[in-house]
Amino acid sequence: MSGLKIDDISMRFDLPNGSHVQALQNVSLDLKSGELMSVLGPSGCGKTTLLNIVAGFLKQTSGEIILNDKKVTGPGAERGMVFQQGALFEWMSVRKNVSFGPDMKGMPKAKSNEIVEHLLDVVGLQDFKDKAVYELSGGMQQRVALARCLANDPDVILMDEPLGALDALTREKMQGLVLKLWKETGKTIILITHSVEEALLLGERLLVMAPRPGRIHKEYRLPFAEMGVGGDLREVKKHPDYNSTREEILAMIWDMEEEIMGRTDGAAA
Amino acid sequence: MIILAMYIAIFAAAAIVWAIVGAPFVRKDPFTALKTVTFGDESAIRSNRFASVVSVISIFLIWASFTGSTLIPNALHVPGPFQGETSFEYEATAPDGTTDAGTVRALVHPVGAAVETPSLEGLEESGFAKNFTSTIPAYRSATIVAGKLLDDRKTQKITSIDGTPIAPGGAVDIATGQVRMNAKGSLTFEPLQGMQMAEQYLPPPEKVGKRFVSLIFDGYQNVTLFEHLGLSLFRVFVGFFLGCLVGIPLGYAMGLNGWFRGWFDPIVEFMRPVPPLALIPLIIIWLGIWETGKISLLFLAALWIMAISARSGVSGVRISKVHAAYSLGASKWQILKNVIVPNSLPDIFTGARVAMGVCWGTVVAAELVAAQKGAGKMIIEASKFSLTDIVIVGILLIGVVGFGIDILMRKLENYLIPWKGKG
Numbered sequence A: 001m002s003g004l005k006i007d008d009i010s011m012r013f014d015l016p017n018g019s020h021v022q023a024l025q026n027v028s029l030d031l032k033s034g035e036l037m038s039v040l041g042p043s044g045c046g047k048t049t050l051l052n053i054v055a056g057f058l059k060q061t062s063g064e065i066i067l068n069d070k071k072v073t074g075p076g077a078e079r080g081m082v083f084q085q086g087a088l089f090e091w092m093s094v095r096k097n098v099s100f101g102p103d104m105k106g107m108p109k110a111k112s113n114e115i116v117e118h119l120l121d122v123v124g125l126q127d128f129k130d131k132a133v134y135e136l137s138g139g140m141q142q143r144v145a146l147a148r149c150l151a152n153d154p155d156v157i158l159m160d161e162p163l164g165a166l167d168a169l170t171r172e173k174m175q176g177l178v179l180k181l182w183k184e185t186g187k188t189i190i191l192i193t194h195s196v197e198e199a200l201l202l203g204e205r206l207l208v209m210a211p212r213p214g215r216i217h218k219e220y221r222l223p224f225a226e227m228g229v230g231g232d233l234r235e236v237k238k239h240p241d242y243n244s245t246r247e248e249i250l251a252m253i254w255d256m257e258e259e260i261m262g263r264t265d266g267a268a269a
Numbered sequence B: 001m002i003i004l005a006m007y008i009a010i011f012a013a014a015a016i017v018w019a020i021v022g023a024p025f026v027r028k029d030p031f032t033a034l035k036t037v038t039f040g041d042e043s044a045i046r047s048n049r050f051a052s053v054v055s056v057i058s059i060f061l062i063w064a065s066f067t068g069s070t071l072i073p074n075a076l077h078v079p080g081p082f083q084g085e086t087s088f089e090y091e092a093t094a095p096d097g098t099t100d101a102g103t104v105r106a107l108v109h110p111v112g113a114a115v116e117t118p119s120l121e122g123l124e125e126s127g128f129a130k131n132f133t134s135t136i137p138a139y140r141s142a143t144i145v146a147g148k149l150l151d152d153r154k155t156q157k158i159t160s161i162d163g164t165p166i167a168p169g170g171a172v173d174i175a176t177g178q179v180r181m182n183a184k185g186s187l188t189f190e191p192l193q194g195m196q197m198a199e200q201y202l203p204p205p206e207k208v209g210k211r212f213v214s215l216i217f218d219g220y221q222n223v224t225l226f227e228h229l230g231l232s233l234f235r236v237f238v239g240f241f242l243g244c245l246v247g248i249p250l251g252y253a254m255g256l257n258g259w260f261r262g263w264f265d266p267i268v269e270f271m272r273p274v275p276p277l278a279l280i281p282l283i284i285i286w287l288g289i290w291e292t293g294k295i296s297l298l299f300l301a302a303l304w305i306m307a308i309s310a311r312s313g314v315s316g317v318r319i320s321k322v323h324a325a326y327s328l329g330a331s332k333w334q335i336l337k338n339v340i341v342p343n344s345l346p347d348i349f350t351g352a353r354v355a356m357g358v359c360w361g362t363v364v365a366a367e368l369v370a371a372q373k374g375a376g377k378m379i380i381e382a383s384k385f386s387l388t389d390i391v392i393v394g395i396l397l398i399g400v401v402g403f404g405i406d407i408l409m410r411k412l413e414n415y416l417i418p419w420k421g422k423g
Helices: A047-055 A094-098 A101-105 A108-123 A138-151 A168-185 A196-201 A224-228 A233-237 A240-268 B002-021 B047-065 B204-219 B225-256 B258-271 B275-288 B293-313 B321-328 B332-369 B375-385 B390-416
Strands: A002-012 A020-032 A036-040 A062-066 A079-081 A156-160 A188-192 A204-211 A216-221 B086-093 B099-109 B132-136 B142-144 B159-162 B171-174 B178-179 B185-191
Touching: A020 A047, A020 A062, A020 A188, A020 A216, A036 A047, A036 A196, A036 B225, A047 A079, A047 A156, A047 A188, A047 B332, A079 A138, A079 B321, A094 A101, A094 A108, A094 A138, A094 B171, A101 A108, A101 A138, A101 B275, A101 B332, A108 A138, A108 A168, A138 A168, A168 A188, A168 A196, A168 A224, A168 A233, A196 A224, A196 A233, A204 A240, A204 B047, A204 B321, A216 A240, A224 A233, A233 A240, B002 B047, B002 B275, B047 B204, B086 B185, B099 B185, B132 B142, B132 B185, B159 B171, B204 B390, B225 B258, B225 B332, B225 B375, B225 B390, B258 B275, B258 B293, B275 B293, B321 B332, B332 B375, B332 B390
Parallel strands: A036 A188, A036 A204, A079 A156, A156 A188, B099 B132
Antiparallel strands: A002 A020, A002 A062, A204 A216, B086 B099, B086 B159, B142 B185, B171 B178, B178 B185
C-alpha cells in the first residue's frame, strides 16, 4: 500500500523521579499518498513528538510507522522535514542549501543543478541563489527550507510549525506557496501548527489532538485547501463554513486549555 | 604621584578644550546624531578620535618630559638633575676653639662624560680646613671623608655648611643639592636630583628609537631583533599548531561520544585552569630548557583551550540543523563534515584567538626563565646589564606583536567564517 500508516503509536517518557509522562497514547492514522494533513492542539498534546517519531528522530514505546510498506526505524531521506527556523546551514549559499540533499546522495552536478534551478524558480528565489542564507528575510529563508526539502524528492514532507516565526502578511503568502507546492508536487504533507486559521487553510484533513495523554481528539475533512489552491486565501476565509469550523475548533481547544489550567489550579490548591 | 596628577590634568584639559572647540570637528553619524538619549545607550557612544590621539601623544610627552628628551623643547622638560659647577663653604672648629673655613667645589657632569676637576684657583688656603674639589656624575652623590678636609679629623669638627649649623647625622640643603654628615663627621654631597628619571630607569624616546634601529641591524649579543622575535613567534606557531592538531579532534570526540567525554573531562577540566606558567618548572625538569620544552609548554597551553572550544562548538550545534541533515539523507560522516565542523568553526576561532594570546604570553614568560634566544630572553638579558632601552624596545614589540596576532586572527575570522553569529 502506498502511503503513510501510523499504527497504534504510544510514547511514554520516564522521568528520573519515577513518574512518567504519557506523551502519546494509541495514536493511529492512515495517510494516503498526496494527502495534506494539518495537526492542531494545545501545547503538550504530543504533536511534535508524533512528528519526530514519524521522522525517525524518536523511537516510540509501542506501535509502528509504516511508509510505503516499509517500517520506519530511523531518519531517512524519504521523509523530508521543514523546521520552524534556524535549520538552514548558514555557512552555505542558498544554492548549496537547496542542493544539500542531492549532493549527499552523490548526484551528478549537472542533474542536481537542474533540480536546484527549477526549485528556486518555483519558490521565487532565482535572484538570490548566490546569497548567504543569513542575508535573506525570514520568509525567504523558509522558502529556501521548502526548496531544500523538495530537492530531495521525499515521499512525505513533515512540517513543524514552518511559518510560526513569520509575520502575518508573509505568513499568508507562504501559506499560498505551501498549497501551490502541495498541488504541483503531489507530496504527502503533515503540517503542525498553532494557528487554527492555518490548520483550516492547509489541511485537507485536520487533526485536533488532546493532551494528557496525547491522543487524537477529532478529525475533520475540509474543502478549504482545495479551494485555496491557485485562488485567493482571503476569499476562502469568507466562506461561512470556514468561520463556523474555526469557531468550533477554537472552542474545542479553548476547553482543553481551560481543563489544563483548571487541573493545575486544583493541584495547587 | 606627580606623573599621575599630570596625566589627570592633561586628560581634563584636553577634555575641556574639546568641549569648547571640538564641536565643529565631530563627524556626524546621521542616525546617531539624532539620538537625544546617549547616556545609557551604549550604541550611541562613538569613540572620540581626538581623545585617542591626544592620549597617545600625552603618554609620549610625559615620557619625553620626564627623561629630558631632545625631541621636545627644553621648556617642556620637568626639572632635571643639577648639572654644572657648584660649591659650598664649610666651617670647622678645633678643640682650642679656633675656627677655620674651607670651600668644596664640585662639577656635576652628565653620566659618562669626560670632564676635568674644577680648579681651586682663587681660593685661599689658610688654617686647618682645606679646600676640596671633585667631579660627580649626575644622579650620583659624592662622599668626602673628613680626613680630606681637616688636618686632624679626630679632634677637629665641621660645624656648619654655608653658615647653617650641622651635626653628625644631620643634613643641610644648599641651592644645588644637599650636604649630609654621617656619624663619623664625613660629608656627602648629593646634587639636586630633579624630577627626571635617570637613563638606567627610563631612557628617553629617542634613545629607545636608536636602540630599536641598532637592534634591527646589529642586534644584541650578536642576535638581531628579528631573530629574537622570529624565534618566539616560531615557538608560538608550532606550539599552537600542535595544540590545535590534538585539541580540536579531542574536543570533537568529547562533543560526540560519551566515552571520550567521560574519559577526558576530568583531565581537561583540571588542566584548563592551571596557568601554563605553573608548568614551566616541571617542563624544565622533564624536558630541559631547549626547544622541546618550550614548544611542549605552548602545546599544553593551547591544547586545553582548543579542546574546550571545539567541544563547545559541537555542543552548540542546533539540533534542528542535525535533524534536517539526517532527513536530507546525510550519513554521520557527511553530517560531521558538512554540519558539525562548519557550525563549530566560530567557537574554534574564538578559542584560537584566546589560545594565541595565552601562547604569546607564555612564550615570553618561558623565555624569561630559560632560553638562548627569543624576545623574552632579550629583555631579561638586557635588564641584567641595566640596558633599559632594550627592555623597553622589547616590551613595546611584544605588545605590538601580540596585538598584531589578534588583529590577524580577527581578519582571518571575518574572511573565513562570515556567518559567525548569524545562525
